[in-house]
Amino acid sequence: MEAAGDVENERKRSMPNSKHRLRKAALAGAAGVLVASAPAFADEGMWTYDNFPAAKVKEKYGFEPGQDWLDHVRLSSARLAGGCSASFVSANGLVLTNHHCVHSCVQQLSSAKHDYVQQGFLARTKAEERVCPAMELNQLVSITDVTAEIADATNGLEGKAYSEALNGAMSGLEKSCASGSDVRCDVVTLYSGGRYHLYKYRRFQDVRLVWAPELSTAFFGGDPDNFMFPRFNLDAAFVRAYENGKPAQLDHFLRWSEEGAKAGDLSFTSGHPGRTDRQLTIAELEVQRDVLLPRRLIYLSELRGMLTEFRNRGPEQKRTANGLLFYVENSTKALGGMRNALVEKDFFASKVADEQKLRAWVAEDPTRAATYGAAWDRMAGAQREFRASMNEYYFVEGGNRSPWGFQGDFFGFARTLVRAAEEKPKASNKRLREYNDANLPAIEARLFSGAPFYPELDEALLTFSLTKLREALGTDHPFVKNLLGKESPETVARKAVRGSKLGTVGARRALYEGGAKAIAASNDPMIVLARRIDADARAIRTRYEEKVDGPQRVNGGLIAKAKFEAYGTSVYPDATFTLRLSYGAVEGWEQDGKAVAPITELGGAFERATGEDPYALPPSWLKAKGKLALATPMNFVSTNDIVGGNSGSPVVNRNGEVIGLIFDGNLPSLGGDYGFDPAVNRAVAVHSQAIIESLRTIYGASSLVDELLPVNTANGR
Amino acid sequence: MEAAGDVENERKRSMPNSKHRLRKAALAGAAGVLVASAPAFADEGMWTYDNFPAAKVKEKYGFEPGQDWLDHVRLSSARLAGGCSASFVSANGLVLTNHHCVHSCVQQLSSAKHDYVQQGFLARTKAEERVCPAMELNQLVSITDVTAEIADATNGLEGKAYSEALNGAMSGLEKSCASGSDVRCDVVTLYSGGRYHLYKYRRFQDVRLVWAPELSTAFFGGDPDNFMFPRFNLDAAFVRAYENGKPAQLDHFLRWSEEGAKAGDLSFTSGHPGRTDRQLTIAELEVQRDVLLPRRLIYLSELRGMLTEFRNRGPEQKRTANGLLFYVENSTKALGGMRNALVEKDFFASKVADEQKLRAWVAEDPTRAATYGAAWDRMAGAQREFRASMNEYYFVEGGNRSPWGFQGDFFGFARTLVRAAEEKPKASNKRLREYNDANLPAIEARLFSGAPFYPELDEALLTFSLTKLREALGTDHPFVKNLLGKESPETVARKAVRGSKLGTVGARRALYEGGAKAIAASNDPMIVLARRIDADARAIRTRYEEKVDGPQRVNGGLIAKAKFEAYGTSVYPDATFTLRLSYGAVEGWEQDGKAVAPITELGGAFERATGEDPYALPPSWLKAKGKLALATPMNFVSTNDIVGGNSGSPVVNRNGEVIGLIFDGNLPSLGGDYGFDPAVNRAVAVHSQAIIESLRTIYGASSLVDELLPVNTANGR
Structure with a gap:
């Protein structure tokens, strides 16, 4: 689907x-x-x-x-x-x-x-x-080009001053556009900032x-x-x-x-x-094709086998595992299709040719060469760093979602509570980004939702994912030693899930509202687990952001600018969950x-x-x-x-x-x-x-x- | 290990x-x-x-x-x-x-x-x-170069006459060398026939x-x-x-x-x-890297997850699944390591350079070019055929071992019995190769061994593998339609395993000795299943042998000859499970x-x-x-x-x-x-x-x- x-x-x-x-x-x-x-x-x-x-x-x-x-x-x-x-x-x-x-x-x-x-x-x-x-429901009523307004507001600024001015200008435009609760306005960043458009929607x-x-x-x-x-x-x-x-x-x-x-x-x-x-560089596509997609496919396939058989434990286990199994199967097919596309030689060759053409065009002109020329090699360097740190980052931190090494709701609650206690006292812009003021309501909604969850499945998932974490990082990795100590993944998962009280909204609320003091005093085994690894996990995240994510953003942004300079709006922008029209034939x-x-x-x-x-x-x-x-x-x-x-x-x-x-x-x-x-x-x-x-x-x-x-x-x- | x-x-x-x-x-x-x-x-x-x-x-x-x-x-x-x-x-x-x-x-x-x-x-x-x-135990007592003897015996012959003369000469040399039961002699084919050596062993x-x-x-x-x-x-x-x-x-x-x-x-x-x-062509290595190894890894990973969780059904299930799980885990790591080697850009580039060098050397000389020049492109053609027919072949036939789509001992017995009944009446050299006279004793040993097997595991494996077969070939594939009819993989596996009598040596022996008539009359559901798909399976095998295996052998042989002409014994031959010495350092x-x-x-x-x-x-x-x-x-x-x-x-x-x-x-x-x-x-x-x-x-x-x-x-x- x-x-x-x-x-x-x-x-x-x-x-x-x-x-x-x-x-x-x-x-x-x-x-x-x-x-x-x-x-x-x-x-x-x-x-x-x-x-x-x-x-x-x-x-x-x-x-x-x-x-x-x-x-x-x-x-x-x-x-x-x-x-x-x-x-x-x-x-x-x-x-x-x-x-x-x-x-x-x-x-x-x-x-x-x-x-x-x-x-x-x-x-x-x-x-x-x-x-x-x-x-x-949103109906797109109008599109207004506000590129000039954004340019005026950010003219001559750099770094943090630039981001603040940009955010300010966008918010201002959105506010003055959205006249009532039946109107929604978004400034949409197209072409990685080549164009800014104000999209006005009627809300139902x-x-x-x-x-x-x-x-x-x-x-x-x-x-x-x-x-x-x-x-x-x-x-x-x-x-x-x-x-x-x-x-x-x-x-x-x-x-x-x-x-x-x-x-x-x-x-x-x-x-x-x-x-x-569709704008990824060849260095990034190679990492997707050779490293990230295969690893993820292998992980999900093993999880798929586990869940399929877990359903045979009984009707309740079948019911509780079905949703996740659907997600895993859908993802496995989707990622498999993505990998298949990248191993198509002609397709990949066309991506290589595109990049070579753009790089040659950049190299032709000294100003362009000075501005953009080094971005591709630097992006390739970031990808080498990615290969080296990928396992640590995905298994311990997980990017936008739960880490590959710590699956299950219980651990998710525990990490959120441990981190919220540390982050909330900071100024919003000093926090880990998922804990800034704009994102806190979503975190609280998740924490205090009464949605049911399933300890038996949670324990199986945590056992599975801790085992995969040990396999990926190796038994000798300091993180693994600190995580498991002298216990097996099964034992760690069993103790942490079965002994935890995080299944009740009340327990979560008490820890959230109690802040750092409550977290430090907690002997809930899942909290203890999340607490024990948090310093190491944060260090892994910081290293990744410095060595991989930062350089990717900077150099990806430069390459996007070079492209927009070359092609302008003769091409379509990458998808942004905004309205687009495509044409074709049956x-x-x-x-x-x-x-x-x-x-x-x-x-x-x-x-x-x-x-x-x-x-x-x-x-x-x-x-x-x-x-x-x-x-x-x-x-x-x-x-x-x-x-x-x-x-x-x-x-x-x-x-x-x-x-x-x-x-x-x-x-x-x-x-x-x-x-x-x-x-x-x-x-x-x-x-x-x-x-x-x-x-x-x-x-x-x-x-x-x-x-x-x-x-x-x-x-x- | x-x-x-x-x-x-x-x-x-x-x-x-x-x-x-x-x-x-x-x-x-x-x-x-x-x-x-x-x-x-x-x-x-x-x-x-x-x-x-x-x-x-x-x-x-x-x-x-x-x-x-x-x-x-x-x-x-x-x-x-x-x-x-x-x-x-x-x-x-x-x-x-x-x-x-x-x-x-x-x-x-x-x-x-x-x-x-x-x-x-x-x-x-x-x-x-x-x-x-x-x-x-075998101890290598002597090595004798018999390349000249083999050349004399096969001189001027081609095709079948060549193979027969070659086999005859090898058997003759082995027989005259092996003087008693404490001696074993093998003619070893090195460098794909560049050299033939007679290895004499003392047997313990x-x-x-x-x-x-x-x-x-x-x-x-x-x-x-x-x-x-x-x-x-x-x-x-x-x-x-x-x-x-x-x-x-x-x-x-x-x-x-x-x-x-x-x-x-x-x-x-x-x-x-x-x-x-180590002699595979680039076209073959690309298929390994991009298609075969990833697919096999995904299959084995899902099976690994299934078996790991299957062990939780109970102690007996754990005991019976452990051996297979070890095999699956060992294979997964081994194949993963092989894939990792092939996605190493420098390593792959060295393989490409080697091939280009040899092809250039072949092209330099008109006689060499005429003899060997077309082999690489033909090998690449065979690989395109491999990509198109791989799923059918591996899931339905499986090469040297049980097909990916039909795992478990019961089906293995059934297919062997169905095919032996059809093959045994033929002349040995007209049979499917695993049923020729030299291989029949191994088949009979397997059929009549009293080794225990485990219906519950067998049913889980057959369910799993039939599900994967349907996924790989697609629900619309004629083979799948004939196989499943209006039933699900679970139902087909359950009926075939639970209703089968092939668990006893007596039942297998009766069917084996009863030949085609006994097979045709059998209503053992596993025999019925193997019988129903056999014509389609044989057609898939024939197609694969004609389009893939045959061209691979012919062109692989040509490329090997070109290499031996170029390098002779200045390099080592591929491994042949014979004694080798390697050197290195701690x-x-x-x-x-x-x-x-x-x-x-x-x-x-x-x-x-x-x-x-x-x-x-x-x-x-x-x-x-x-x-x-x-x-x-x-x-x-x-x-x-x-x-x-x-x-x-x-x-x-x-x-x-x-x-x-x-x-x-x-x-x-x-x-x-x-x-x-x-x-x-x-x-x-x-x-x-x-x-x-x-x-x-x-x-x-x-x-x-x-x-x-x-x-x-x-x-x-």
């Missing part, structure tokens, strides 16, 4: 700094003079709406989207704050997105009596529509569930079919935006194409790709020498079904089979350039109508982090006809069909 | 064809004229005794082993037929080898009452020495266990320390060769160096490296920027011990601690070039004395399959002093010490 969440986390973990990218591209109109010798890749790009290459689309597909078309599709697009995309599909605030984007809402609305995840949900009237707790905070099918059809095929094609998934759902307790009234929404996608159709996707790293590809057809049919789901998980169709499908038009198109692929975060994006034809709904990418598209290969990268979508046919024939959701297809319904179809 | 068995199997699986290698090397004396522009790597090489570069050793180390020295060390060396090396260390047939080389003997001699694996074994008198079932078939310490000291540190250094392992054992019921009397044996290895010492290892693939290395000292001390074992597995020393050690000389050298590393099969090799100084005992290599040495990096590849040995000190102070084995150190003991130590 293409939700931004999990895969994004994996990606973020791999690459700490966000920069932008460019590739073989047309000559920039700017002062840069890097002559384009290679054509732009067909259909590549996640373009901002204010810089869409409409002329290119016309050249290839004979259709040039005009400003009205672009405004209409933009205003019909929506973002789900949790990490997905969506679109308005009726004047009455109806919103189309993926089932996996509303899965947590469906779960929250469920009870022991009504398991809507398993049974599906349908509101037959508006009164039956149920508020999704904590769901927010009352969002209600309208329809969600059973998980067994939404995620039909489970992990074996995840990121694969042919597919037969009804990964679709409807919610509705409300304002003042009534369905929101919208001037712009996408009309439904009853015919939907056909092979060869021009297709647009309008959505919010989460993050790409088209299969060749896999292992065989052609993969671009469109599947409803009937294929029945052929594929075995009755056993994950190929068991829900009873509603089996019951309706005789009445269904089995030749109805079900899922399809297109050449649109998407990544995680695009889940829920509408696929739109030249008339601005919905012809499908993005829910996944194929296996090769997982290389989309690094670049786009038009030969094999494919977006995977639910066909618009499949949604209508299932609503009508399986789910009996006639009012929903009427809302989507008002004219046709009047025709009596 | 460096036993040839497991790791060799992994290596064999990866590379079906055996060829030879060369590298930057001195100019051959032969007609070949490839000028050496680069120096030979220091200390590299597993040299045959009749072509040892004594002058090179003198140049570097100031000592030139003469013919007497070489003859003495060769005649003091021994091979354990099961896949290890050894040496004679007294005139009365005493033999030194590794504990892990006699582990299965120790286990076979154990009973419920006496677990010698856990408690160790010591024969205080010769009468207490116990016969090791099925252990055989009565071998008795003298001393083996507890597994917990022999394999101290378990998997975490496996392939690592510093180490503290007493991986040593003594057996004794008997003739006519009496200890064998030997003219040649290695005297014991009481002082043993010191840092900087010149060191020789005399042993039987099992197999290397020397640490630099790891992650830190110097690793070359020698550890006995006391380090106590510091490292935690009392918890795998760092629990046996009671005998804890009891003796106060009396032990803790500064006694324990383990050490040297630059000798070794691989699996060298386990048990003596480390010998310039006086021909035992200064240590090879038992492992360090992590970088696992790249030894592909080449030798003198900067980091290290052999790991038990120090001769550690063996004496532990025999004397821990094990009270004074008569053994007297036999090893007769003079010194007379001196009162």
Whole structure:
């Protein structure tokens, strides 16, 4: 599945700094003079709406989207704050997105009596529509270029003064733009600072569930079919935006194409790709390919085997391990796809050629050479440091998330409590960044959430991860000696988890509020463990930040500037979880020498079904089979350039109508982090006809069909 | 551990064809004229005794082993037929080898009452020495060059006539050489046929266990320390060769160096490296690095996680899964080390340079170009085919061992029975090669062995491997559809294992003897499963042999011939599990920027011990601690070039004395399959002093010490 969440986390973990990218591209109109010798890749790009290459689309597909078309599709697009995309599909605030984007809402609305995840949900009237707790929709109302304002505010400044002025200017622009609680404004940094744009959104905070099918059809095929094609998934759902307790009234929404996608159709996707790293240097890509991705894959694969078998301990263990197992399996496939892309010789050679071209262009001019010339070698030096310190850093600190060596909720609480006690007394800007004032609310929300957790799983995870830590750093590493002393990973984990009181919110709150004194006095074994290793862990982090992260940021920033000087906005910026438009066509590809057809049919789901998980169709499908038009198109692929975060994006034809709904990418598209290969990268979508046919024939959701297809319904179809 | 068995199997699986290698090397004396522009790597090489570069050793180390020295060390060396090396260390047939080389003997001699694996074994008198079932020792008596005889016999022949003449000539030479049951003769193919040598061995078939310490000291540190250094392992054992019921009397044996290895010492290892693939082309190495090794590592890692957690089902499950888990962990480390070697840019670049040099030399001469020039591109073509068919082949057929998609003993029996029924009626040379007359006895031995096996583990393994097969080939693959039908991997495995009668020797014998008719009539669900997929599996195998294996053999053979034409015997041949001598020095290395000292001390074992597995020393050690000389050298590393099969090799100084005992290599040495990096590849040995000190102070084995150190003991130590 293409939700931004999990895969994004994996990606973020791999690459700490966000920069932008460019590739073989047309000559920039700017002062840069890097002559384009290679054509732009067909259909590549996640373009901002204010810089869409409409002329290119016309050249290839004979259709040039005009400003009205672009405004209409933009205003019909929506973002789900949790990490997905969506679109308005009726004047009455109806919103189309993926089932996996509303899965947590469906779960929250469920009870022991009504398991809507398993049974599906349908509101037959508006009164039956149920508020999704904590769901927010954003509609992009306008884009304003504020590059000049930012430049004015930061002109001549450097270092800390520069960052402070930059942050101040951004906050000021955002505040003066956001006039009320129904407006959200963000200054978006594009091209690593080449451009600053002010994005103004209309906010919808009352969002209600309208329809969600059973998980067994939404995620039909489970992990074996995840990121694969042919597919037969009804990964679709409807919610509705409300304002003042009534369905929101919208001037712009996408009309439904009853015919939907056909092979060869021009297709647009309008959505919010989460993050790409297409600008990484060769030195960084080599480390990804040779070191980081393989190591992570091996770690996750072993964890996957452990969790799969852990589920056999009993039904409760199965239930508690399922969520993590899904995450691990999804990540393993995603990272495997990323590695596959990097070991493709032609793809990697194209990245090398791009870098050599840019470096040659930099070297041509003495000023450019003096400014940027050394950045690549310094980046390569940072990567050598990364190789040397990677194990320590990832196993002990873990980047953006829990360290590879200390998995489980209990340890996470303990480290947070130990560190918060030390950090909170400091000035906000002197703290470890995750403890500054802006981030404390998130930390407190996690600490004091009553979410259930599972000591038996926690102990298994901590045992596993401590064992892997010892293996990675070696038994002789001083950190390992201090950590384990004369005990085994099993013993350390067992004592720390079984003896800990951190399972209760009260205990955590007492330690948090008690601060350094309470932490120092605690004899909770998990606190003792976190306390004992914290000085060593901080030293490892500091070393990493000085030797790896800092040099990566500085030199990555320089390379990004050189690129923007060369290419300007003739290329698209890296993804930033903001609205982008991509174009392409409904088209299969060749896999292992065989052609993969671009469109599947409803009937294929029945052929594929075995009755056993994950190929068991829900009873509603089996019951309706005789009445269904089995030749109805079900899922399809297109050449649109998407990544995680695009889940829920509408696929739109030249008339601005919905012809499908993005829910996944194929296996090769997982290389989309690094670049786009038009030969094999494919977006995977639910066909618009499949949604209508299932609503009508399986789910009996006639009012929903009427809302989507008002004219046709009047025709009596 | 460096036993040839497991790791060799992994290596064999990866590379079906055996060829030879060369590298930057001195100019051959032969007609070949490839000028050496680069120096030979220091200390590299597993040299045959009749072509040892004594002058090179003198140049570097100031000592030139003469013919007497070489003859003495060769005649003091021994091979354990099961896949290890050894040496004679007294005139009365005493033999030194590794504990892990006699582990299965120790286990076979154990009973419920006496677990010698856990408690160790010591024969205080010769009468207490116990016969090791099925252990055989070989001593290399002579080497005769029979290249001319083979050439005469095969002159002018091609294709099948050539193979038949070659096999006939080899058998003839072996038969006329082997005069009795105490002699064994093998024609050894060196340099992929550049040389044929007749190796004559004296056989010792009565071998008795003298001393083996507890597994917990022999394999101290378990998997975490496996392939690592510093180490503290007493991986040593003594057996004794008997003739006519009496200890064998030997003219040649290695005297014991009481002082043993010191840092900087010149060191020789005399042993039987099992197999290397240092001649692989770049196209083959790329596939290893990018595709095969990563995929296998991911598979084994997931299996490792599954087995680790499977052990938690209960004590019996732990016992039954331990052996496989050891194999999986050992393989994972070994294959990881091989991958690490290949992603080292400098190492890989040296392989590329070697190939380019040879190709340039071939291209220089029209005759050579016509003969060999196309081989590399054809090999690259075979590798493209390999990438396309690898998953099918390994998951369904599996090369030399059980297929990745069908793990477990039950399926192995079923496939063997199904295929034997079809193959046996054919002429021997028309059968699948593992069913020809020469191989049938091994197949029957396996089928009719009463070795225990474990249905619960078998079912878990089959479930796991069928799930991986579906994942690798995809749910839509015709093979998968035929295999699973409408069932899940769990269901197929459960039905096939639980319903099968193949657990009894009687059932297997009846099916084997009943032939095709019995197989066709069987409704044993495991037989039904193996039968159902057999036609598809055979088709996959045929395709692989035609597209990949055949072209690899042909073009690999051509490239090997070109190399021999260029370099002759100025380089060493790839390992062939025959006796080789390597030279080097006792020397640490630099790891992650830190110097690793070359020698550890006995006391380090106590510091490292935690009392918890795998760092629990046996009671005998804890009891003796106060009396032990803790500064006694324990383990050490040297630059000798070794691989699996060298386990048990003596480390010998310039006086021909035992200064240590090879038992492992360090992590970088696992790249030894592909080449030798003198900067980091290290052999790991038990120090001769550690063996004496532990025999004397821990094990009270004074008569053994007297036999090893007769003079010194007379001196009162």
